[in-house]
Amino acid sequence: MDWLQQLINGISLGSIYALIALGYTMVYGIIKLINFAHGDVFMVGAFIGFYAITGWGLGFFPALIISMAFCAVFGVLIERIAYKRLRNATRIAALITAIGMSLLIEYGMIFIRGAQPEAYPDDVVPNKAISLFGVQINSQSLFILLTSIVLMIILQFIVHRTKMGKAMRAVSLDMDAARLMGINVDKTISFTFAIGSALAGAAGVVFGVYYTKIEPLMGVIPGLKAFVAAVLGGIGSIPGAMVGGIILGVVEAIVSAAGFSLWRDAAAFIILILILILKPSGIFGKNTKEKV
């Protein structure tokens, strides 16, 4: 029953990647910017959740909501301060600004509280091992999986059933046309950042509960991996980000299970490069023709 256990390990990890990847994919879909700072919003979310739980003694859900709200505001601030001016700048300038913001948040955090790690308390979410056919399923991982799925369903609802969601889709399709149709483009972009960042914040809390250790540089690698997941699923596509995240998590679990745990990070990047070369539009992406 080993493979089943490994599958569960992979899906739990993948659902965290998926939550972060959603923010990447939405932002990229709408302003064509790889928001490197996204991984750090995830880190900030983890810390907010930690302080809410240990400082104020809150439970998992209130902490999750506080962290999501804070990150939403934080994401909009980043967008307003750094990215808004760059909407018509070159891609390189935008990408470098994003790298700069990412470093600023990481080292700002270290400056404020130091680089030492923090441990999430153990009892936030009931932690019981459920034994099913010889497979240890942790109640925490079930909880996390459920939280992720619920958040993704809410997101699907927002994007496809609300007016704001319609505006988001319109702006990502053609920003100028959307503006001509009377859509407030700035507001829509801010809203996209808010939602993406809230999901990253949620992912931060979930990560903290599941993996215990949080530290100021924790967002870097999951951030990059989530980007890989977003590209894998087809950047700009919401179901793509979910599927891409889960696939990446499962692939990593398989690589470790086969005894190549030291090559796990390389596997993610090899997938990225293969996808970029063979099918740059990803699994769910649409092919775009080059405009001259």
Next chain:
Amino acid sequence: MKKSKPFWAFVILAAVVYGVVQFFTVSGLLNIYYSNLIITISINIILAVSLHLVIGITGQFSIGHAGFLAVGAYISAIATMKFELPFVLAIVIGGVVAALAGLIVGIPTLRLRGDYLAIATLGFAEIIRIMLFNIDYVGGAAGMQVTHFTTWTTTFVCLFITILVISNFTNSRHGRACISIRENEIAADAMGINTTFYKVAAFAIGSFFAGVAGALYSHNFYIIQPGNFGFLKSFDILIFVVLGGLGSLSGSVISAILLTIISAFLQQYPETRMIIYSLVLVIVMLYRPQGLLGTREITDLFKWKPAKGGH
């Protein structure tokens, strides 16, 4: 010869710089800390100039330069430590292997554009790093001990050759082909320029000099570990090029000098250093996205002065 006068002026100035530093070192006025700082500055200039060719001239956004630095560092260290080859030969081998790595990485990825290329180069640099982690022959993650061979003289010669080759390349017809790719790849293609060839060529030359810098780096620091070549190192190099001005060779040189000195003085405050770095990066991008010098060279500031110019 039309170009002989400025060329000799460059050579003389370079000789003066070399002589002054060498004099201070030999006479003991410059202690090991400062001579080490000067070598670090020179290595960073080589890195900045080599990446300048890829990003600034050819417009290909590579953020994985540390990967080639790592290749040069490890290959040259293997050459001197395991095969006991002379250091000068090790530098050349380091550069050539890094250039080969550049070709291997460049040929598939340079079909990509912009953000995708950036991420792909970052991915390749990480793969190189993880490979080094897993090769016990070079010490794996614990690193490899390297004898100290780098001297001011070898560093200076490498620096001199790097600047000479890259500025000559830029000013040749090949360089102009690269610039046309930066300005508009589709138009360059339409004009009959073999864009893939030039992109890969620029990438390989840039990687070669990054490999040379790697050889100097590894023989200057006693121990090299794969962790030294993570993407933060790539970002450091990127910052030199971007702050100096994308497309300005003198800009890259100046910003490499200034930032290395600033970072040495801020060594005691690592967090503050990174905060200052990132703030400067964001502010420059927001208010002067073309970098401090833009695509101009520092000489352009003097261009209305008499031909003898200078100071």
Next chain:
Amino acid sequence: MKKKWSKVFMASALAAGILAGCGTGNQGASGGGGNSDVFKLGVNMELSGNVASYGESMTKGIEMAVAEINKAGGVEGKQIEVIKNDNKSEAAEATNGIIKLTSQDKVNAVIGAATSGNTVAQAQIANDTKTVLMAPGGTSPTVTVDEKGKVRDFVFRTSFIDPFQGTVAANFALDKLKVKDAAIFSDNSSDYAKGLTNAFKETFEKAGGKIVGEESYVAKDTDFRATLTRIKAKNPSFIFIPGYYEEVGLIVKQARELGITAPLMGADGWDSPKLVDLAGADALNNTYLINHYSNEDPDKKVQDFVTAFKDKNKGEAPNAFNALGYDTVYFLADAIKRAGSTDSVKIQEELAKTKELSLVTGVLSLDKNHHPIKSAIVLEYKDGKQVFNTKINP
């Protein structure tokens, strides 16, 4: 024509930059003139970064010992002045640090680096500049012996070495826990863990034990479940986990969650209060670690140290790294006393002759490779507290 001028200006910019460097260089040289009233002790430690907890603990111990010695009149009539440098837990920064300490601050000796890799990064410069380098916690043999097997004359250490720790762990598992098979899950990113793994494997297999699985991870990983599941499938009755607390904490927690109940064991890299936070007290039950020292050792020297440390640090109990830092200063001070001089060559000669020096972390004698021969202690975690189990003499 114009374009060639670019090189001229570039070169002049280069010259300006370098001359600026020279200017300050001269100041540094004249300002650092030897003040012979103080003994300058450089401390090149991991004050930030991955293993900051060790560096901070050792520095605390060092400062306490220095304060005591200064109160008692210093060394050879000189007060000790501590000059700290943060190596950020990175080898290149450790190299830069010792260059700065020896050439700018002109220190008489350096205590440094809590971990082996960062000490090795300094060793060659210490030898070249004839500066005594004391490693409180560099447990890898390569700290004092270079890759060609030659002793580094100016490098010394206070802790025992990795092969000894690995041997102790293997013997403990065989004799005390009575296990016949074991798995190893080691940190692939440090010399330290590799040294332990090799020694453990060799001793364990020689005594008839069987290694059923060998896996590794890289520092900074957070997800070990997949690999642990793989280990669980082999059903080992004992798992040896040489590594550092940041990852070990997560490994122990995740192993217990996956239903691995076998005893787990590690070495001095486990010793940090953070380990209990990360793993949780329950998960740590039935785990063991080897350490240099225990607070519960009834030895008078240890108890005096514990009392003095608690007085200074608001009742906080010392850990092994505090003790090692503390001991390193006394180790050095003892040699200076015997040398009757603060000349580094004389200190170095006396350090190499150290025999039967009684310290908090045990009685220390150096062998010809500058490896201390001293005792180790096995501790057991019970409800998040380290409990003294056995003391093992070499």
